[in-house]
Amino acid sequence: MICTWxxxxxxxxxxxGLVACSKAPSTGVDDKLSTVGEFEVTAELxxxxxxxxxxxxYDYAFVMKYKVLAVHRGTIDGECIYIGHYNPLKPRSSVADxxxxxxxxxxxxxxxxxxxxxxxxxxxxxxxxxxxxxxxFGEDTGPVYWAVWTNRASxx
Amino acid sequence: xxxxxxxxxLLVTIFAAVPSFAQENAGTAALAAEVHAKGWIVYxxxxxxxxxxxxxxxxxxxxxxxxxxxxEYEEAAPRFSPDGTRLLYRRLAGGTRIDHDKWGFQGELVVxxxxxxxxxxxxxEGEFPWASWSPDGTxxxxxxxxxxxxxDLDTKQVVREFPRQGIYQQLFWxxxxxxxxxxxxxxxxxWTVVRLSAETGAMNPVRSFQNCTPDWCPxxxxxxxxxxxxxxxxxxxxxxxxxxxxxxxxRLVYGEDGAHVYGGATSPDGAYLLFTKGPKDGSGAExxxxxxxxxxxxxxxxxxxxxxxxxxxxxxxxxxxVLLLDMGWEPHWxxxxxxxxxx
Numbered sequence: 097m098i099c100t101w102x103x104x105x106x107x108x109x110x111x112x113g114l115v116a117c118s119k120a121p122s123t124g125v126d127d128k129l130s131t132v133g134e135f136e137v138t139a140e141l142x143x144x145x146x147x148x149x150x151x152x153x154y155d156y157a158f159v160m161k162y163k164v165l166a167v168h169r170g171t172i173d174g175e176c177i178y179i180g181h182y183n184p185l186k187p188r189s190s191v192a193d194x195x196x197x198x199x200x201x202x203x204x205x206x207x208x209x210x211x212x213x214x215x216x217x218x219x220x221x222x223x224x225x226x227x228x229x230x231x232x233f234g235e236d237t238g239p240v241y242w243a244v245w246t247n248r249a250s251x252x
Numbered sequence: 253x254x255x256x257x258x259x260x261x262l263l264v265t266i267f268a269a270v271p272s273f274a275q276e277n278a279g280t281a282a283l284a285a286e287v288h289a290k291g292w293i294v295y296x297x298x299x300x301x302x303x304x305x306x307x308x309x310x311x312x313x314x315x316x317x318x319x320x321x322x323x324e325y326e327e328a329a330p331r332f333s334p335d336g337t338r339l340l341y342r343r344l345a346g347g348t349r350i351d352h353d354k355w356g357f358q359g360e361l362v363v364x365x366x367x368x369x370x371x372x373x374x375x376x377e378g379e380f381p382w383a384s385w386s387p388d389g390t391x392x393x394x395x396x397x398x399x400x401x402x403x404d405l406d407t408k409q410v411v412r413e414f415p416r417q418g419i420y421q422q423l424f425w426x427x428x429x430x431x432x433x434x435x436x437x438x439x440x441x442x443w444t445v446v447r448l449s450a451e452t453g454a455m456n457p458v459r460s461f462q463n464c465t466p467d468w469c470p471x472x473x474x475x476x477x478x479x480x481x482x483x484x485x486x487x488x489x490x491x492x493x494x495x496x497x498x499x500x501x502x503r504l505v506y507g508e509d510g511a512h513v514y515g516g517a518t519s520p521d522g523a524y525l526l527f528t529k530g531p532k533d534g535s536g537a538e539x540x541x542x543x544x545x546x547x548x549x550x551x552x553x554x555x556x557x558x559x560x561x562x563x564x565x566x567x568x569x570x571x572x573x574v575l576l577l578d579m580g581w582e583p584h585w586x587x588x589x590x591x592x593x594x595x
Binding site: 153154155156193194195221222223224225226227228229230231233234 | 351352353354358397398418421439442443533
C-alpha cells in the first residue's frame with residue numbers, strides 16, 4: 097500500500113514537472129511585446145529557405161516566410177508575410193547589441209512549424225542597417241518586415 | 253651515406269634561400285627608404301596600458317608616437333581630412349570592445365587637429381554614425397537607418413539627406429565629390445561594395461559577395477577594398493582588391509593564404525597601398541589589431557607566403573616588396589607634416 101502511494105506520489109510529481117517543463121507558450125504576450133513595433137501578429141513559421149549562416153563574427157538579418165494566423169495590431173494584408181530576424185542563431189533574449197539594441201523576446205530557436213507572436217515594423221531598411229540575407233529576393237513577397245520582438249506562442 | 257646526402261640537400265636549400273631572403277630584405281629596405289619622408293600614417297593600437305590609443309608613424313615605421321593618452325577612452329578608426337590638417341575618429345568608453353563591423357555606431361565622433369591636439373567631441377554616443385570627410389573638409393557624411401546625411405561641421409546641421417539604398421556601413425565620399433562608396437545589400441546580395449552617385453542617386457555594384465572596407469583612390473575612379481572570394485573553398489582568406497567604380501577591371505592587389513587583409517587605403521598620391529594583415533578574420537579590432545603593411549601600387553598584384561592555392565588562381569603576380577609595420581587597426585595616410593621626427 098505504502099509502495100503504491102509512493103509510486104503515485106512520484107508519478108504526480110513527474111506529471112507536474114512535465115507540465116511545468118513543457119509550459120505551453122500560450123498567447124505569447126508579455127510586457128514588452130505590445131509596446132514596440134507598429135504591427136503585432138501571431139504567425140506560423142512556414143519556411144526557412146536554406147541554412148542560416150554560421151559566421152559568428154558577422155551580423156545579419158535572415159528573411160523567413162510566415163503564415164499569418166492572427167493580426168493583433170496594425171493592418172496586414174495577405175496570408176503570408178516575410179520577416180527578417182536579426183542573427184537568427186542567437187536566442188532572442190540575448191540578440192540585442194550595439195547595432196540593434198531594441199530587439200528581443202523569449203524565443204530560443206527558429207523551427208519551421210512553430211508559432212510565434214511578434215511585434216514588427218516595416219520596411220526592414222527603415223529599422224535595421226546591416227547585412228540582409230533574403231533568399232526570396234526577386235520574388236513577389238511584398239514588403240519585408242523587421243522582427244522587433246519574438247515570443248513563442250500557441251496556435252490561436 | 254644518407255646523412256651526408258641530407259646535409260648536402262640542407263646546404264643547397266640554405267644557400268638557395270639566402271639570396272632570396274637577402275633580396276627580400278633589400279627590397280623592403282629600399283621601400284622603407286622610399287616612403288620614409290612621405291608624410292605620416294595614423295592608426296589605432298594598444299598602448300602600454302592595454303587600451304586603444306591613436307598613434308602616428310612615419311610610413312617606414314620610424315618616429316612612432318602616441319597622439320592620445322586617454323586610459324579612460326578607447327580611440328578608434330582615425331581618418332585625416334583631405335588636406336591632412338585634421339582628424340576624425342571615434343572615442344569609446346574605456347574598456348569597450350571595438351567591433352570590426354559596428355565601430356561606426358560605437359562611441360562619440362571626435363574631430364581633432366592632425367597631430368591629435370584639441371579634440372572636440374561632436375555628439376553623443378552613437379551619433380553621427382559612420383561619419384567620414386567631405387572632399388573640402390567642411391562637412392561629414394553619415395550613414396543612418398533613415399538615410400545618408402551630410403552634416404555641416406560648424407553648425408552640426410544636416411544640410412542634405414537622401415536614401416541610403418541598402419548601404420549599411422563604411423561610407424566614404426570620393427575626392428572629386430561626385431560619388432560615395434559603401435557596403436550594401438544590393439540585388440539580393442549582402443556585403444556588396446557599391447558606388448552611389450552624389451548627383452543623381454544612381455547606384456551600381458562594384459563587386460558582390462563578401463566584400464567590405466572600400467575606400468577611394470585619389471583619382472575618384474578606382475576603389476580599393478577587401479574581398480574574400482568564393483573560389484577558395486571553405487571559409488577562405490580575405491584579400492585586397494581594386495576595381496573601377498563601374499565594377500570593371502576587378503583585380504587582386506595583395507593576398508596571402510593564411511592571412512586576412514583589411515583596412516585598404518592608398519597614399520595621398522595613390523603610389524602606395526596601405527593595409528593590415530592578420531591571421532584571424534575581422535582585422536583584429538577585437539584583439540590588438542594586426543601588422544600594417546605597405547606596398548607600391550605599381551607592384552600589384554603581390555602574393556606573399558607559400559600560398560600555393562592563391563598562386564594557382566593568380567599565376568601572374570609580381571615579386572614586389574611588402575613592408576610590415578607595427579600592429580594597428582584602420583590606418584590612414586597623409587602627406588601633411590603632422591608628426592614630430594624622433595631624435
